[in-house]
Amino acid sequence: MKAYVFPGQGAQFVGMGLDLYEKYPEAQELFEKANDILGFAITDLMFEGTAEDLKETKVTQPAIFLHSVIMSKVMGEDFKPDMVAGHSLGEFSALVANGVLNFEDGLKLVSQRAKAMQKACELQPSTMAAVLGLEDSVVEKVCSEIEGIVVPANYNCPGQLVISGEVEAINTACEKLKEAGARRALVLPVGGAFHSPLMEPAREELAAAIEATDFSPPSCAIYQNVPTTAVTDPEAIKANLIAQLTAPVKWTQSVQQMVADGATLFTEVGPGKVLQGLVKKIHKEAETSSAILS
Template sequence: MNAYIFTGQGSQFVGMGKKLYQNSDFAKKLFLLSNDILGFKITDIMFNSPIEILKKTKYTQLAIYIYSFIQAKLLDNFNPDMVAGHSLGEFSALASIDVFSFEEGLILVEKRGSLMQKICEQIPGGMAVVFGLDDHFIESFCKKDKGIVVPSNYNSPGQLVISGEEKALKRVCFSLEKKGAKRILRLPVHGAFHSPIMFSMKKKLEIFIENIHFKDSKYPIYQNVTAKPENKCSRIKKNIIEQLTSPVKWKQSVINMIHHGARSFIEIGPKNILQGMIKKIFNEIRKKNEM
């Protein structure tokens, strides 16, 4: 069975989409439509801007959403048995399987990105990838800290992202280094995504999302919040709101997809950054089956 997986923030690069724009009338039409809807030239930011501009959350999310949707629709045989998206990638996945229209998804992603950018500017925070420690061990250190710091992305075996306010994040990273983390990598973001810090934008997005028309999905989508297949639009809508303050259960989602028959994972997005995680998850399942 074929699973189509959509990348999130971190897969962007300057020049992304330029070849699609130049070589496909369909892509060019959607890029120009995006410029019109947004009221500014997202194409200029994607194709030509310095990376520091493109890395701003309010632009990054739009750029990846547009690119991923176009790439999916240009595939010769986009016929998934199941889909999933990593964080922002969930929105690209939902638009690609027609749960909402490209245009409505673009407006939704623009709103989400702008709200997240505001919180990033108001509350200093960040995210860090911890390599080589058990998930439960990392969770216990987050719970012990007096500040706001939580697990935010369960990516793969031995790779967990933590997210929180700057001082708390630094304290926990320092402690985990002392306790044997192989490596700790700060992510190039200026906000504590998928953490309680995002709570203040939850209600605003919930009100906004009521104006977006959702449909039931033809394909099961394994959502970040539950890691389980969803089809009903009411559940899908609830889960993408909860995603703001809940961890991305990517490892759990992939394990469930494999157990439900997925053997081929086709990655959609500017860069292939999920394939390495998939291989580690497959290897962990094989080891357990051999025991």
Template sequence: MKAYLFPGQGSQFVGMGKDLYKNSHLAKKLFQLSDEVLGFRMTSIMFEGSMETLKNTIYTQLAIYIYSVIKAKISNNFNPDMVAGHSLGELSALAAIKVFSFEDGLKLVNQRASIMQNICESTHGGMAVIFGLKDSIIEEVCKKDRGIIVPSNYNSPEQLVISGEIQALKRVCFFLKKIGAKKIFILPVHGAFHSPIMEPAKKKFQKIVNKIFFKDSKYPIYQNVTALPVIKSCDIKKNIVKQLTSPVKWKQSIKNMINHGAISFTEIGPGNILQNLMKKISKNYS
């Protein structure tokens, strides 16, 4: 069975999509449609913008969504049995399998990014990747800290991301290093995604989601919140809202996809971050 994976923030690059625009008539139409729907030239930011601009959450999320969905739509081989998307990538996956339209997905991503950006600017949050410690140890250390700090991305057996208040993040990282973390990398983001700090975003995003028409999915999507296959539109909507404050259960999703028959995994989007994580998960799993 074929599984397709859609990446989230972190896989953007300067000039992304330019080759698709030049080489595909359909891609060109969809890029132009993106600019029309958004009301500004997102294509210019993607094709000619600086990395500094692309790193801005509102542009990053839109760029990755547009690139990933267009890549799926122009592919002759996109014929999934199941899909999954990492964080923002969940919205790309849903548009690719036509749970909602490309245009509605643009509106969702634009509003999601804007809401998250506003929270980032009004709070002091951050994220860090922890390598080489068991999940249970990291979870326990986070739980014991007096601040807001939680596991936010279960990326692979060797890698767990934590998210929360800056001071809590510093304390926890210092202690985890002391007790044996092989490596700790502070992510270049200005927010605590997938943590309770994003709670104010949920009600606002829920209102946006309620205005969009969702269809039941033809293919199971393994959503971040549960790591389980979902088809019903009501469940999909509930999970993409809950995702804002819940951890991304990525390695659990991949394991479940393997258990349910996936033998081929293809990443649809810029870069190969998920392919690299996939190798680590499947190696550990086998």
């Protein structure tokens, strides 16, 4: 069975999407439509902007979404998923790819999500850190014993977990995790504590936008970050998408479930190859590839 997976924030690169724009009339049309919807020329930033330009959350999230979704559209008949999943932001790309959201609504929601997250980041100094070489249960235990807000945020693959929270609590956690045997506990250059209780203001704002958007029945199941199991009910998909902002991204568990349900080939659609690497670490026997365009 074919699983298509869609990357999240961090996969952006300078010049992303320019090859699609130049080669495919359909891509050009969708990029121009995106400029109109967003109210600024995101194509200028994607095609000619600096790495610094692309790091801004309100640019990064729509840029990665556009790259992934437009790539799936120009694949045409070659795009035939049996199941889909997306890492954090990538869940929105996956939902357009499997027909739950249309292009316009998906982009509007991603833009609103990015702005809401940016605002939440500005309310309180917060950050994230990558923890390598420890069992998930050890990281969970250390986080639970620290004063202040610090929680597991991204279960990326066995031995790689990202934590999220208040700056001081994260710094304390990094020290404790190193003492507990972590190979590395490294604060990340991010704007805030994504997938933690500190995103509650963003969750409330996005909830209203999601509730007001039409979600259609999907062409295939999506394995969402929150329940990690196959979901096909549009109302359940909405609820999980809202919960995702303050809940951890359970990528390890999602991939394990997809494999258990018959996934044999994981194709990454969008910028980079991060998810292919994670899938291989989660399930060594899995076949992985990048989306191929004709």
